[in-house]
Amino acid sequence: MAPDSVRVTTRHTLHCANEATMATLESPFCLGPMDYIVPSTLPIEVVFIYKRPRSLPADRFFVVDRLKQAISHLLDYYPHLTGRLQLHPKTHAPQIGHLGAGVDFWEASCGTALRNIAASSLSGRIIAPKLPGYGDALLPIFHATVGSISHNAILAVQHTRFACGGVSLGIRIHHQVCDTRGFFQVVRDLAEIYRQLRDSSPPTLIYPPEIRSHFRSSSELSPRKEGKRPTLNTSNFYLERENDTKVKKEAQQQRTAPVSARVLRFDGQDLAALKQAATNPDPRSDTWVSTFEALSAFLFQRVYKAKVELRETLGHSPQDVPCHSLRQFSTAMDMRDPDRLNLPPRYLANAVHCLSTSASHGNLMKGCLWYIARTIHYAIRSVDKTAVKEEFQWIAAQPDQRRVKSTETFPEGSISVIQWTRENTYVGTDFEVRRNGKPVSPSLVSPPLSGAYLMDGLAMVIPTEEKVSAGRVNTNSPAESDIPYAVDVNLALNDQIWPYLERDINFLKYIC
Numbered sequence: 001m002a003p004d005s006v007r008v009t010t011r012h013t014l015h016c017a018n019e020a021t022m023a024t025l026e027s028p029f030c031l032g033p034m035d036y037i038v039p040s041t042l043p044i045e046v047v048f049i050y051k052r053p054r055s056l057p058a059d060r061f062f063v064v065d066r067l068k069q070a071i072s073h074l075l076d077y078y079p080h081l082t083g084r085l086q087l088h089p090k091t092h093a094p095q096i097g098h099l100g101a102g103v104d105f106w107e108a109s110c111g112t113a114l115r116n117i118a119a120s121s122l123s124g125r126i127i128a129p130k131l132p133g134y135g136d137a138l139l140p141i142f143h144a145t146v147g148s149i150s151h152n153a154i155l156a157v158q159h160t161r162f163a164c165g166g167v168s169l170g171i172r173i174h175h176q177v178c179d180t181r182g183f184f185q186v187v188r189d190l191a192e193i194y195r196q197l198r199d200s201s202p203p204t205l206i207y208p209p210e211i212r213s214h215f216r217s218s219s220e221l222s223p224r225k226e227g228k229r230p231t232l233n234t235s236n237f238y239l240e241r242e243n244d245t246k247v248k249k250e251a252q253q254q255r256t257a258p259v260s261a262r263v264l265r266f267d268g269q270d271l272a273a274l275k276q277a278a279t280n281p282d283p284r285s286d287t288w289v290s291t292f293e294a295l296s297a298f299l300f301q302r303v304y305k306a307k308v309e310l311r312e313t314l315g316h317s318p319q320d321v322p323c324h325s326l327r328q329f330s331t332a333m334d335m336r337d338p339d340r341l342n343l344p345p346r347y348l349a350n351a352v353h354c355l356s357t358s359a360s361h362g363n364l365m366k367g368c369l370w371y372i373a374r375t376i377h378y379a380i381r382s383v384d385k386t387a388v389k390e391e392f393q394w395i396a397a398q399p400d401q402r403r404v405k406s407t408e409t410f411p412e413g414s415i416s417v418i419q420w421t422r423e424n425t426y427v428g429t430d431f432e433v434r435r436n437g438k439p440v441s442p443s444l445v446s447p448p449l450s451g452a453y454l455m456d457g458l459a460m461v462i463p464t465e466e467k468v469s470a471g472r473v474n475t476n477s478p479a480e481s482d483i484p485y486a487v488d489v490n491l492a493l494n495d496q497i498w499p500y501l502e503r504d505i506n507f508l509k510y511i512c
Contacts, residue, residue: 030213041146047131061167078211084101096177155173191430210343240405259492271486289370295417303501330354331380341385416458
């Protein structure tokens with residue numbers, strides 16, 4: 001085995017620890033309209049890297065049998081994850097059948113040490129581009145084709161032991177079953193159960209999850225006359241016509257340009273400076289922007305300038321019609337909060353609303369950062385929760401879910417900035433402890449730089465290890481308390497664009 005290669009040694013199928021929990025579910029298990037709109041081949045997948053403390057022998061660090069046992073107890077709270085995705089025979093809505101089929105657990109080994117992976121990066125940190133297969137080799141095999149969906153396990157975990165005794169957990173859950181918030185809820189619950197088993201405590205979750213999707217049947221919608229479907233007063237969704245599919249497939253076949261990704265690191269001082277630059281200097285203005293909005297505005301502007309420079313090199317004008325999509329910005333909002341859809345705090349299923357906005361060529365090329373940030377701020381704050389709920393009512397009421405399509409929220413050439421920093425991905429995802437009782441927190445939590453995460457214009461803003469690192473000082477003085485934690489941005493772009501960004505001195509310094 002090559003030093004950096006990953007070899008799968010064993011595959012297991014795991015089931016509920018208490019098979020009686022399966023009797024609590026209807027079969028098939030229904031999903032809801034917020035789940036229907038997720039592409040059928042899209043998973044959520046994340047790699048968690050854990051360095052083994054020198055005080056712990058390898059055979060006592062992330063014990064495989066204990067992890068398998070923890071997954072089985074986890075399934076007692078999430079029994080629907082043991083099924084397989086299928087379509088309702090009449091409405092073609094996604095649902096879960098074959099309950100009890102089980103989840104996949106893979107054991108693997110890697111011939112390299114985590115310290116060597118860290119040393120291969122300029123920063124000396126473990127980053128996704130330096131992982132085997134850009135992280136993909138540390139995840140269970142997944143067949144991202146429509147024909148394979150009914151065969152793929154909804155939940156799959158790969159435990160990979162490195163030569164140094166460190167461990168990676170590659171965890172994948174199908175996106176039609178949960179969103180990012182739900183995904184990390186499952187991981188934290190798994191970690192909690194593992195810790196209880198490690199300490200010989202009964203594996204019990206004090207706060208059980210809410211696994212049933214809201215708005216999943218017409219009975220949960222607002223009252224309306226029998227037989228009359230709600231109308232749709234939004235441009236976010238439409239009913240596809242017969243010839244639309246052919247046109248869309250032809251357009252997708254034209255998107256063949258290679259895409260690669262880089263990791264950008266923005267430390268606290270960087271983020272504070274961006275936020276200041278993104279704030280309207282007029283003291284009479286009552287507008288404000290979040291750190292995410294400021295960072296999004298920066299990425300939006302720098303990437304747009306690089307794309308325009310590329311097009312001008314190729315002899316195109318930025319005023320050409322195809323350039324309109326370059327000026328579009330997209331993101332996604334978690335709608336769980338009380339001032340949004342007011343969903344249960346332990347809600348697992350999808351609760352995401354996608355939105356987009358645009359800026360003018362002049363502002364993106366020469367405008368102040370605060371103006372672009374304000375545009376993004378208004379787009380996010382102007383989302384109408386009533387309109388979002390009505391969208392899901394309309395989707396749920398359609399007799400043929402195959403025809404329900406979302407408008408092209410992420411058009412080719414645009415930039416989509418997705419926020420994972422609200423998830424605190426390094427917090428609560430510790431499984432083991434050192435001899436002194438201190439938790440072994442992850443050294444890296446990141447999606448792989450492959451598959452669905454390698455889409456041109458996709459920027460994933462993710463937390464870093466800084467929030468749980470021992471040396472982090474953030475509260476010594478009022479000035480320091482305003483400095484945010486560092487974030488990483490996994491940015492994927494067309495290979496033709498990177499040379500222009502890499503000579504942008506305002507951008508180059510952030511590339512890891």
